[in-house]
Amino acid sequence: MPDHHDRLDPAQGETAADLSSGDGKTSANGKAQPAPSVPHPRHDGSAPGPLVLIGGATDPQGDALGCFLHLAGARQGGKIVGITTASANPLHSAQEWTEVFAQAGADNVEIPVIDRRDRAQDRAIAALLRSADGILLGGGDQVQLVSTLGGSRVGRALREAHAAGVVVCGTSAGAAALTETILAGGEPDEYGQMHEMYIGPGFGMLGFRAVIDTHFAQRRRLQRLFMVVAQNPELMGLGIDEDTALVVQGHLGKVVGRGSVTFVDGRGVRFDNAEECMRGEAPLTLSYLRVGIIGARYSFNLQERELENLVRARAHEEETPVVRGERAEEFAARSVAGG
Amino acid sequence: MPDHHDRLDPAQGETAADLSSGDGKTSANGKAQPAPSVPHPRHDGSAPGPLVLIGGATDPQGDALGCFLHLAGARQGGKIVGITTASANPLHSAQEWTEVFAQAGADNVEIPVIDRRDRAQDRAIAALLRSADGILLGGGDQVQLVSTLGGSRVGRALREAHAAGVVVCGTSAGAAALTETILAGGEPDEYGQMHEMYIGPGFGMLGFRAVIDTHFAQRRRLQRLFMVVAQNPELMGLGIDEDTALVVQGHLGKVVGRGSVTFVDGRGVRFDNAEECMRGEAPLTLSYLRVGIIGARYSFNLQERELENLVRARAHEEETPVVRGERAEEFAARSVAGG
Structure with a gap:
């Protein structure tokens, strides 16, 4: 089999979201300490928090949600605040998420039911978000989520908490809503004909001209992502499979x-x-x-739109050593002069 | 919306398979003449026949099958010979295809039931193929098709008929079997993990290092094609949707x-x-x-692996006209000398 490409060690990807490190709540002898009633925030406010972008169908015991819980210190009492505004039934979704978090070992969870615009102006809920160690945005309809929270007190608190270093996890519509430009509707039929694609503004917490699609392999959405990128070639499409997270810190996203x-x-x-x-x-026709x-364990450089392995390999490319005969330089000089 | 790319007239694609032309059996006044009992072959033997590669689920009234029937003159009495060897039940498939052709208006159809290797050595069937105006390869299992016919009298007759100019239509497994390298099995599960991919030799009537996958959008097979191309980067994957044909003549394929x-x-x-x-x-991880x-009506240049529009546009690229001041050339010359 031909080998036209280097195979590099994916281990460098660990920098994107080091899941093997402790979270600051484990004592030196390796035993977990009792959960504090008011956990110390893990963020120091010097950089925006990580984004955990999940493609939907989250397994309570899976690595994708586990990564969010780890970053929020949720199993050591870190406070999770959930937002189920994208759901057709925010109260029911809030109850379901509380159950999911309980199964996953996270008990310090509060999910205010923000089912209409006036509740998105609630100062107490905004304050709750600012006090969170991790914020979850559940699934449903990303347009409903953005239009209910956009510009509201709760919407601003969400952005401020993230900017101050709080980890934000979005799953399905909750992930799709986090980019500057969001995509909704417009599923192609099986022959690639589009129906009513919606492209509009999102929360903008993930930059890089990214647009996110979720349930990606499962709902056969490559054609939809092709369409939106073909129509807006400056955008970068990210299709996230179910129960899979792209964990973004800075310009790196780890799967x-x-x-x-x-x-x-x-x-x-x-x-x-x-x-x-x-x-x-x-x-659609394009070239x-x-x-x-x-794949899992690899990191993607969102700035360069390239696997981080390749970006690093390029940065360290060395000139290929060449062994030359005694008079090679002399001949080379003549060749330049003559040509 | 940005416009980073030219939009060209797709009409040039007509050259790949001119479906609007008569087929030589229509009189000057436009009326169809009576079907001759022994139709004149439409091919003159100077070039291989067209290949009509269909992605399966053929609509008897659809354009994909219609294109094959047109090229074979089948509605004017051209003889269609079918091969249902790929099928799990070649006799049953032969009966079904006879019905499909009847619905489509083609009556001069013969489908010998070649269900085992010794029948693939039948001289009479080999002669039948050589007398055909069009040959159809039905669906099923491409490995069974190739292993039953490969190197047999019928297999050689198939290649010879095509080389002499007879149009060959393959649908589903019948299309997948026509390349030099064929792909079978190895469907990924929904998370992209592969199971027993088979890559082996095919009939080789379509070159260009192509490998064909069918039922493409419908069975969500992009990941499988990604996998085989990632593993064999010199191959070109072609994924054909159901009831859709890539009609190849020479190095051009029209959809x-x-x-x-x-x-x-x-x-x-x-x-x-x-x-x-x-x-x-x-x-899988790759970049x-x-x-x-x-899309339909467009042509693909198999040699260049590019839309024919773009290949033609490049071939006719003109230098951008520049209006220059009186002494511009003088300055340009100085600049070259100085630099």
């Missing part, structure tokens, strides 16, 4: 969990008929999108 | 029918762990594959 994250980069697109296609006049797949 | 054809080019792949992945040790989508 954790059962599936993969697919990235779609349209900057090299050379031809497409996306506009014609959006009008339903023709099936070409760069598509890569990031 | 006809309900869906699209997706191409995957691995020559630029920069990192992958396909080997580790095939051993089940890790989920990057070039992926393009070819």
